[in-house]
Amino acid sequence: MKDQMAFSKDIGRLNEIAVSFKYQFKSYLRTKRFIAMAIVVVLISAVVFAFEVHAGINTITAEYNNSSNFLFSFMQNLPFVVVLVAAFFGGNAIATDFSSNYSYYILVQPVRRSSLLLGRYLAAFLASFMITLIYYVFGAVSSLYFFSEISSAFLLSIGLVILFILSVMSFAFFLSSLFNNPQTSAIAVILLLIIVLPMISNVLQGLAAIEPWFLVNYGGQVVYTVFSTHFVHYSQIKAPALTKGGSFTITEYMPYVYEGVEIMLSYMIIFFTASMLIYKRKEVKG
Amino acid sequence: MEIDIKNLTKRYGSKVVLDNVSFKHNGKGIIGYLGPNGAGKTTTFKILTGLLRPTSGSVYVNGFDVTKNLKSALLNMGTVIESPEPDRMQTVIEALRMSAEFRGLSKKESNRQIEKYQKLLDLPPQNSRIGRLSKGQRQRVSLAAALLSEPPILILDEPTSGLDPAERAKFKKLVLSLKKDRLILISSHVIQEIKEVCDSIIFINNGKILKEDTVRNLQKKYKGLEKAYLKIVGE
Numbered sequence: 036m037k038d039q040m041a042f043s044k045d046i047g048r049l050n051e052i053a054v055s056f057k058y059q060f061k062s063y064l065r066t067k068r069f070i071a072m073a074i075v076v077v078l079i080s081a082v083v084f085a086f087e088v089h090a091g092i093n094t095i096t097a098e099y100n101n102s103s104n105f106l107f108s109f110m111q112n113l114p115f116v117v118v119l120v121a122a123f124f125g126g127n128a129i130a131t132d133f134s135s136n137y138s139y140y141i142l143v144q145p146v147r148r149s150s151l152l153l154g155r156y157l158a159a160f161l162a163s164f165m166i167t168l169i170y171y172v173f174g175a176v177s178s179l180y181f182f183s184e185i186s187s188a189f190l191l192s193i194g195l196v197i198l199f200i201l202s203v204m205s206f207a208f209f210l211s212s213l214f215n216n217p218q219t220s221a222i223a224v225i226l227l228l229i230i231v232l233p234m235i236s237n238v239l240q241g242l243a244a245i246e247p248w249f250l251v252n253y254g255g256q257v258v259y260t261v262f263s264t265h266f267v268h269y270s271q272i273k274a275p276a277l278t279k280g281g282s283f284t285i286t287e288y289m290p291y292v293y294e295g296v297e298i299m300l301s302y303m304i305i306f307f308t309a310s311m312l313i314y315k316r317k318e319v320k321g
Numbered sequence: 322m323e324i325d326i327k328n329l330t331k332r333y334g335s336k337v338v339l340d341n342v343s344f345k346h347n348g349k350g351i352i353g354y355l356g357p358n359g360a361g362k363t364t365t366f367k368i369l370t371g372l373l374r375p376t377s378g379s380v381y382v383n384g385f386d387v388t389k390n391l392k393s394a395l396l397n398m399g400t401v402i403e404s405p406e407p408d409r410m411q412t413v414i415e416a417l418r419m420s421a422e423f424r425g426l427s428k429k430e431s432n433r434q435i436e437k438y439q440k441l442l443d444l445p446p447q448n449s450r451i452g453r454l455s456k457g458q459r460q461r462v463s464l465a466a467a468l469l470s471e472p473p474i475l476i477l478d479e480p481t482s483g484l485d486p487a488e489r490a491k492f493k494k495l496v497l498s499l500k501k502d503r504l505i506l507i508s509s510h511v512i513q514e515i516k517e518v519c520d521s522i523i524f525i526n527n528g529k530i531l532k533e534d535t536v537r538n539l540q541k542k543y544k545g546l547e548k549a550y551l552k553i554v555g556e
Contacts, residue, residue, distance in 0.1 A: 042470040043396040044425035054422045062410040139405035143370045144423040145395035319372035
């Protein structure tokens with residue numbers, strides 16, 4: 036016998052996602068890590084800007100010639116910023132539910148877990164994007180200061196960084212779904228994204244001359260390579276070896292934009308789907 | 322109002338936590354789920370609310386199969402399991418509003434209900450941060466969240482743990498008023514608590530249902546609930 040409920044009614048999937056997003060985002064804005072990340076990004080951006088200003092307008096304009104070349108250089112720290120911020124917001128996103136009594140509050144609400152997760156994912160994305168935009172603001176101000184113009188690739192780069200944040204966030208959510216302890220999860224995500232993957236990428240490219248087309252940090256380089264006016268997909272330089280008279284070759288790849296987009300889209304879809312499947316099936320034991 | 326559990330079994334590897342548990346209750350009233358720690362009470366409640374999946378068997382809440390239509394089942398019930406903790410960064414009002422919004426309450430209904438339970442449960446100030454509340458205060462906020470939509474079924478797992486004697490007395494009064502138009506399943510290992518509020522009792526130990534009867538019959542047959550507990554559960 037199905038009873039009529041006093042007030043309760045199904046609010047539909049979109050509203051579920053919206054409610055989840057709204058409260059999660061508010062919560063993110065209040066966390067110490069949001070404020071800390073914003074400060075870190077302001078500091079990184081300000082330090083880079085300060086170095087450029089210290090070098091002087093004449094030196095900078097002579098070295099880079101135009102806004103695109105300047106932003107190509109300025110934005111090279113951006114993938115690190117994105118990975119750092121996304122790892123901080125996504126690193127414990129799922130593990131938190133299963134390590135604390137929060138699950139007894141949130142997972143007994145009449146809402147699909149997929150909606151909860153999607154709302155949380157979008158909230159984590161928006162929080163990360165807001166912080167990442169700080170770097171873009173500094174980039175734009177610097178470009179206007181030195182060249183009185185902003186490269187036409189600027190908006191494309193912002194579009195690509197949205198995709199990069201979403202893909203890194205998916206990967207972080209997936210890793211978080213594998214752990215039950217949020218601290219372990221966050222540390223694992225940060226170590227993997229900031230140290231292990233870049234190391235693998237450098238070794239594969241530099242020493243084995245293999246293009247790391249399967250690594251998201253490689254694909255994410257398109258956020259600054261779009262500014263390049265002398266784009267080279269593949270380059271090699273000879274470096275002197277430690278042994279007398281010897282030398283070795285270092286290979287470097289730069290992803291094509293379409294290639295970067297493919298890598299980031301793949302990460303976004305595959306790892307978000309995987310984290311969704313795990314989150315939906317995960318039990319609250321203990 | 323109906324809870325229907327059929328041949329429910331939960332295993333972790335070779336360990337059987339619930340062994341072919343079955344019971345069915347409909348109509349108003351309070352059912353006590355009584356057993357020692359580790360008897361299987363919380364596991365049953367976790368399966369009822371979708372926090373765990375059964376190894377076999379079925380669970381229906383108001384006709385909704387929790388394994389197939391969990392959302393509808395959850396819309397029909399309010400739950401307090403273990404010691405729920407809303408998001409520590411939220412304020413009391415946000416935690417309650419979120420719950421009300423998930424349950425489809427309009428803003429007007431939500432405000433009215435929050436005000437009602439603010440008084441009834443003596444909730445902490447609405448702008449207090451959850452992370453700064455005591456365990457008892459968080460427990461009351463969670464109970465308020467469970468009650469906001471006036472669901473016909475309540476699942477309360479040791480709801481007085483963490484409450485002081487005065488809060489327990491208030492809780493008892495509230496539960497007795499709620500049972501007039503609800504089916505409440507309440508677990509505890511405190512016999513006194515069960516005796517004071519329940520209409521009937523299900524005894525569980527080692528994952529098995531041992532006995533089910535009304536409080537009146539049990540008192541009469543065993544000359545007191547404590548004796549009934551010792552005789553049936555044997556601990």
